[in-house]
Amino acid sequence: MALIAAGFRSSDAAAALSRFWDDRYARCAVVVTRAADRGELPGPADSRALLVAATAPLYHELLLIRAVPDPTLPHRSARVAAAAARAGTFGTPQ
Secondary structure, eight states, X not given: OHHHHHHHHOHHHHHHHHHHHHXXXXXXXXXXXXXXXXXXXXXXXXXXXXXXXXXXXXXXXXXXXXXXXXXXXXXXXXXXXHHHHHTTXXXXXX
């Protein structure tokens, strides 16, 4: 939370936070690529958009509204994002 808050007060902190997230999503993209390669998605997918959709509910609940952690939320969020991905929601533009 402190790093995110610092990103609003300092351009250096904002740049560092952007680099962190860019790296994190790039490292996690392999999960989406492998799912597409296995035929679990209807084609290539925008991995960053899919990963953001899968994790956004966690950040929203925990950081923004500071809700009591729900141990079922990660699984539910991943399931919803996976269903959307299988439906082609995150297809890459042609």
